[in-house]
Amino acid sequence: MQERILQKAKVLYDFHNQTRATKRTDFLLVMGSHDLRVANHVATLFHQGKAPFLICSGGYGKITKTIWDTTEAETYTQLCIHEGVPQDKIFIENRATNSGENFTFSKKLLESRNIPVSTGTIVCKNYLSRRALATAQTQWPEVEWFIEPPHLSFDEYIKNETNKERMIHLMVGDLQRLIIYPELGFQLPVTIPEEVMNAYDNLVKQGYSQFLIDEK
Numbered sequence: 001m002q003e004r005i006l007q008k009a010k011v012l013y014d015f016h017n018q019t020r021a022t023k024r025t026d027f028l029l030v031m032g033s034h035d036l037r038v039a040n041h042v043a044t045l046f047h048q049g050k051a052p053f054l055i056c057s058g059g060y061g062k063i064t065k066t067i068w069d070t071t072e073a074e075t076y077t078q079l080c081i082h083e084g085v086p087q088d089k090i091f092i093e094n095r096a097t098n099s100g101e102n103f104t105f106s107k108k109l110l111e112s113r114n115i116p117v118s119t120g121t122i123v124c125k126n127y128l129s130r131r132a133l134a135t136a137q138t139q140w141p142e143v144e145w146f147i148e149p150p151h152l153s154f155d156e157y158i159k160n161e162t163n164k165e166r167m168i169h170l171m172v173g174d175l176q177r178l179i180i181y182p183e184l185g186f187q188l189p190v191t192i193p194e195e196v197m198n199a200y201d202n203l204v205k206q207g208y209s210q211f212l213i214d215e216k
Contacts, residue, residue: 005168005206006158011199012171013154015192016127022146026117027051027110031102031124031132032058032072037160039076041150042123043083050121050148055109056080057093057102062211063166099132100186103139122147126157127171131178134187166210168203173211175200180215 028051030042039056046054058064058072068075073094081087093109096102110117120140124132126149136145161167175196182189204212 005203008199008203009158009168009171010154011196012168012175012203013127013157015196016130016171016174017149017154018130018133019148020133020146021148022119022121024049025051025119025121025146026143028054028121028123029102029106029136030054030056030076031099031122031128032056032064032076032096033061033125033128034063034067034072035125036075036079037150037152038123038125039079040083041148042076043080043085045121045123045148046080046085046089047083053089053091054080054085054123055091055093055106057096057106059095059097061097063170099128099135100139102132103136107140117143119144119146121145124149126150126152127167128174130190131174131181131187134178134190135181138185138187165208168208169210172200172203172208173213176212180213 028042028045030038042054056073056076058076060071064072071094073092077090077092080090091109093106096105120143122132122136122145129147129149133145133147136143158164158167178190178192181187
């Protein structure tokens, strides 16, 4: 992969990758994806005492629907159990197919169990974290949200990424959603620096448009 492409991709990654950590919240909400490192990380956070229980949320997404036979939530749950998280401390939400549904469906799940929460920590793949927080604050505003993705720099993340081209396509798609989703009421507005917009425009011109939404 060309060094110039990697430099632009790093700009997007560093912008997307947001952490707002805290010592403890009422629960952990882990957003399913194809990245299994996220499941391992949420198990670590649970064992650190970050929350008394967690929700594994996710049905089949645009990537996992082609590569997995079980939903993201169920796949993550099994990994968490393997990492020592007690099964009775895991709630499974296996219908969500987008980020908004991760929060709205998880909210309904806890309400159906009469479990009140006022603080939560989101755990997701690094380059989803800024959009995840903006989405949570709109879709579930009653909760004060924190976010703690895996502690991975761009170089660390992409080194173990099996499909680097797809990762860049996904990051470009997420940046576009940060631009247009606030107007649709899906998430809070996010200020995007000029350097990030320039990197985004350059990558789109280079053909990284697989996951862009048609705005026409």
